[in-house]
Amino acid sequence: MKKLFFASLWVLACLVVACSDEKDEPNDEPGSIIGEWVFQKNEYYRNGKLIDSFTAVEDEDKMIAIFREDGTFRYYDYPPEEYYDGSYSYDETSGMLTTNDGVNKKTCQTKITVSTMKWIYDEGNNEELIEYYTRKQ
Structure with a gap:
């Protein structure tokens, strides 16, 4: 009887662990800016309406942004020629x-999750x- 009781407890414990309260989408959790980021697309809006967009399909269209813990960054085209x-x-x-790359200083609103980052530039008008x-990855 004791064996059956402990076996039942073991099965119950396994079920509790398997059905934990973890979110299905951990990618929606806030994330750190530190790391390498790959450009995917941009969208241009006027008065809240999408007027133009570009999606990077080819590797040469996928720029890379690297943010380091020491407050420095590198932004380059793929392959890294410039x-x-x-x-x-x-x-x-x-x-x-x-x-600030020494020539251009840019400021934008940024939204970061574990796996995505969005830069939002107010272009005026x-x-x-x-x-x-x-x-x-």
Whole structure:
């Protein structure tokens, strides 16, 4: 009888572990900017309406952004023939990302999950550019 009781407990414990409360989509959880990001597409909006978009299909269209813990970044085209190095600051609370490569300083609203990153640029005149990236595996 004891063996049956302990076997039942074991099965119950296995079921509890298998049916844990983990989210089905952990990719929606906030993530770190640190790492390598691959450009996927951009969208250009005017007055909230999509007016243009580009999706990177070929490898040569997939730019790479690398953000390091020391506050530096590298942005390059694939294959890495031309690249931009610089510094960045990212405020997790406001989601504001500022990059400076010594020539251009850009600021955008950034939304980051475990596997995706979105840069949202306010272009003025009710126009907005959104760039989408995925974390490099």
